[in-house]
Amino acid sequence: MPPLSPLTAFLLQRDHLLLPGTPPLTLHRICFDAAAFTPACFAAHDMALPASLQRAAPKRLGEFLAGRLAAREALRPFGLAGYGVAIGSAREPLWPLGMEGSISHSQLAGLGVALCGVRPAQGGMGLDLEAWLGPEQGNQLWPGIVDEDEWGRLEAGARALGLDRARGLTLVFSAKESLFKALHPRVGRYFDFLDARWLGMTAQSLTLELKVPLTPTLPAGWRCTLHWQPLAGGVLTSLLL
Secondary structure, three states, X not given: OOOOOOOOOOEEEEEEEEEOXXXXXXXXXXXXXXXXXXXXXXXXXXXXXXXXXXXXXHHHHHHHHHHHHHHHHHHHHHOOOOOOOEEOOOOOEEOOOOEEEEEEEEEXXXXXXXXXXXXXXXXXXXXXXXXXXXXXXXXXXXXXXXXXXXXXXXXXXXXXXXXXXXXXXXXXXXXXXXXXXXXXXXXXXXXXXXXEEEEXXXXXXXXXXXXXXXXXXXXXXXXXXXXXXXXXXXXXXXXXX
C-alpha cells in the first residue's frame, strides 16, 4: 500500500472535513499550489499520469493529481490506497467494485483545494467545490444554470441566507453539479443543469427537483435535499443518497 505522500512545494496540506449524517462521512482534503506543479510531481507522489492526459494543460494535470491524491487517502481506510482510480468515458472516476465516491477541486481564495469522499456503495454520492461567482459573472452565466423562475426567486432566497444573488447562483450551480455526480452512475448519460430546479434553501441545505424524467426510478418531480457549507473563498455542496 502506498505510504502517505510527503508534503512538497505542490502538496501543501492534508486534512479532513466531516459531513453530517448517520454516520458522518469523512472527506479527505488536499491543499495544493497549482503554480508549483510540474509533470515530475506525479512520480514524486507515486502516481501514474494517465495516457489520456498526456497532452493536458498543466492546470488540468495539477488538479487531477490533487484529486487522485485525495482519493488515495479516502480509500486508505478501506485497504484500497493502492487502487488506481481510472477515468471513465464521461471523465468520471471509476471506483473499486462495491464502492462509490466523489472528487471535486477548485481554487479557493488563491489556494488549490481537492476533496474526496468514499464509502461502500449505497444510492449515490456527489460533492462539488466552487469559488464564489461575482455579480458580473452571475449576470452572464445564469441562463445556463437556472431558468427564469429560479433566477427570479434567487435574489430573495439568497438574501435570506446573507448571500447576494451571485453567491446564491454559485450555491445552486454547485448543488446541481453534486446532483449530476450522484445520479450519473444510475442514469448513464449526460443531463443538463436545466433538467433540475431549486425549490428552497436554508442555512445548511438546498432542495432540488427533477423537471424531466431521467430513469423509471428518477421521474420528473423526484426531489432530494443537499447539504452545503461555506468555505474560505467558496462553497461545498454534497448529496448522499
